[in-house]
Ligand SMILES: Cc1cc2nc3c(=O)[nH]c(=O)nc-3n(C[C@H](O)[C@H](O)[C@H](O)COP(=O)(O)OP(=O)(O)OC[C@H]3O[C@@H](n4cnc5c(N)ncnc54)[C@H](O)[C@@H]3O)c2cc1C
């Protein structure tokens with residue numbers, strides 16, 4: 093079980109929450125008791141319920157599944173609902189700030205519409221028709237890779253931390269960002285997809301701007317190996333000079349699963 | 357028309373969970389100008405949290421499975437109170453809906469021969485749940501979200517609907533809402549409205565439901581004159597986390613038991629063997645050896661009692677804890693670590709592994725989980741026509757958790773995600789067809805004015821109560837008095853308490869400005885929660901028997917001859933809720949036959 097020290101449950105913790113809106117704001121300090129096993133989102137909620145009912149904060153699942161509660165906690169982009177209070181030293185105030193890369197709406201809520209706009213530009217899968225028996229066959233070992241990418245909860249922490257857009261607002265026009273490189277990679281590696289997205293990943297997604305710093309992978313709460321498993325293989329595919337779309341398509345459709353063919 | 361921002365559509369869909377997105381996809385495909393409205397961001401609706409899978413008789417793992425078996429399981433799980441036609445359509449159509457998801461990009465776990473894999477779940481005779489590890493809801497919502505974006509469907513994110521608008525003949529013609537970000541009001545004029553607002557569990561203290569599940573659609577519907585049925589039936593999921601307090605109520609998927617986990621009390625006894633009801637005795641294992649063999653031998657062995665329908669398991673856990681055989685934090689033990697190897701557990705249940713490790717400091721591959729019942733799902737909802745999803749009010753449609761009838765008195769695990777797809781699609785068709793033939797919407801100005809005044813008052817009031825205090829009192833009341841086990845005295849107490857809470861809720865204040873003001877948002881949601889809590893309590897008082905998600909201590913058995921033949925319907929007239937008995941639709945002989953052959 094949890095083994096928070098006894099004083100964690102009694103002591104009042106100092107929380108520095110950013111309060112304000114698009115016009116400006118500052119950190120405001122609150123004292124709040126912390127119970128054993130609580131996460132940071134619990135403490136923000138406790139302050140909201142008793143001290144400042146108008147605090148703006150997004151959340152849905154409180155279980156790391158919906159990707160709503162992203163913030164910068166002591167400077168580190170994280171999910172508030174998966175940040176245990178017993179990770180911190182009770183004596184030191186905890187700073188909670190909104191994501192830096194996106195415009196501020198209010199308090200801890202930012203305008204993440206950039207990501208929804210990019211999503212509209214990403215090409216859509218075109219899945220091959222079923223086989224002659226009416227079934228689309230895919231084998232587990234062939235989908236493991238893309239299932240990893242599909243674990244993404246769209247918390248946009250990777251988008252927040254990526255310096256290509258964090259430090260250069262202008263790049264947002266040309267750069268889809270790590271979350272969406274997963275989408276391109278997924279399409280490229282999907283056993284039944286018939287749409288070649290390699291040139292689009294470069295021309296529309298701007299994947300060449302990524303210089304593989306791996307910051308995105310470090311913050312991903314789903315531990316998706318964004319750089320190693322998606323971006324790097326995708327970059328390799330994109331620069332492959334010898335690619336011939338017809339041969340590529342042919343290879344995909346006729347490819348046999350590596351192993352475990354049906355016994356019958 | 358009012359001075360507020362105004363939009364016009366053929367069809368508006370309120371809700372962007374599985375049901376709402378599926379409805380919108382269909383409505384747009386049929387050529388209707390359609391918008392989706394959601395309280396949170398796209399892709400965050402409650403559906404994202406579904407874990408175990410989608411029940412569909414595809415027969416990929418057990419070829420003997422077919423829609424008739426699924427239909428029979430669903431009706432028996434619902435203790436025969438389900439609308440038979442909904443259960444039939446659901447069983448017949450889910451396989452196509454699942455294959456369609458695959459075509460749209462969903463990547464389900466696979467069987468050895470490359471088909472969609474299917475797992476065991478409570479109450480389902482065969483392994484039937486299409487799944488992706490234990491994050492099936494994420495896969496489903498992402499697939500539908502991406503399809504909706506590809507189809508160019510308009511989405512109003514972080515926009516809450518406060519009231520449905522009606523033509524002067526009472527038919528629904530749109531909705532009034534506000535943008536959560538700015539606090540500004542917005543009017544939607546629409547020929548048809550689809551409610552897909554999900555559940556209502558947030559009014560209980562221990563719940564698996566998010567802040568969004570305040571029963572808004574249930575309330576919007578009854579305010580607009582529609583009937584709600586089966587409101588007394590609330591599903592308490594047997595396995596919620598119980599410790600630490602911070603995560604009390606958080607769901608532990610039934611997939612843990614589907615994949616071999618078993619329930620034990622503090623003596624280490626697998627107590628479910630002592631709680632097999634008559635109805636399921638013939639098909640349930642009576643020794644541990646047989647139960648364990650069943651996981652691999654569906655024909656030679658009968659199913660483990662760990663996978664009885666949820667109402668049975670929740671009641672059994674409740675009894676064990678009451679008898680003093682509970683775990684240290686007031687639950688019982690769920691053990692998979694001693695039964696499956698760590699690699700298997702991590703592969704099949706990755707997010708459960710993660711959830712316990714990170715939030716409770718428990719490694720489920722090495723120790724037992726502590727679990728107990730949590731408020732999970734509303735069987736009751738808007739009464740709809742099974743084929744078109746139209747409510748009893750013209751122009752108003754409902755699908756997903758907000759609709760009633762499909763699940764009877766108790767829903768089987770995995771039957772919600774299929775429900776969203778089958779009836780989401782049908783609601784899209786129903787609404788789109790209705791919109792093509794109805795008159796132009798003309799909302800009544802007075803309706804808009806009165807609700808705006810009511811909402812504004814909360815912001816300007818300086819003497820009102822903190823909305824969070826009223827919310828917490830409501831959650832305590834429902835948890836204590838309208839929980840798993842109910843009794844007349846407590847239900848009457850709850851009724852009185854709710855009347856007092858409604859008075860308090862008329863005088864709330866939410867200081868601060870209009871933009872993203874959480875206190876104000878909660879105050880507005882409370883209006884819905886209180887209406888819905890009253891419906892649940894009144895219907896629970898009325899149903900003097902125990903059945904599915906409604907257990908009365910003072911009427912412990914089912915009443916076959918009277919309550920087994922009726923649904924209770926709630927409706928509202930001049931602010932008063934009334935409950936009436938309505939006869940169950942009669943099942944045709946060729947379906948009724950399926951239940952005679954069984955025993
Ligand atoms: C933890 C968990 C696990 C589950 N696992 C399974 C499972 O494995 N299999 C299964 O079949 N079922 C499962 N269920 C049940 C199932 O997930 C839900 O019943 C289902 O997702 C509900 O879907 P929905 O589309 O009806 O509503 P939701 O997904 O709840 O969506 C409701 C939508 O309506 C919007 N909304 C609500 N009110 C308003 C308003 N006033 N104005 C505007 N928008 C509004 C919300 O913002 C949201 O977009 C699970 C449930 C939980 C909680």
Ligand code: SF4
Pocket residue numbers: 253254255256269270301302303304305306307308309319323
């Ligand atoms: S690896 Fe690429 S995408 Fe990821 S943070 Fe670095 S530059 Fe951005």
Ligand code: SF4
Pocket residue numbers: 159243244245246247248249250251270271274308311312313314315316318
């Ligand atoms: S890839 Fe990881 S960090 Fe990025 S949005 Fe998805 S879950 Fe979040």
Ligand code: FES
Pocket residue numbers: 150151152153154155156157158159160161162171172173174
């Ligand atoms: S609230 Fe869902 S990820 Fe934190």
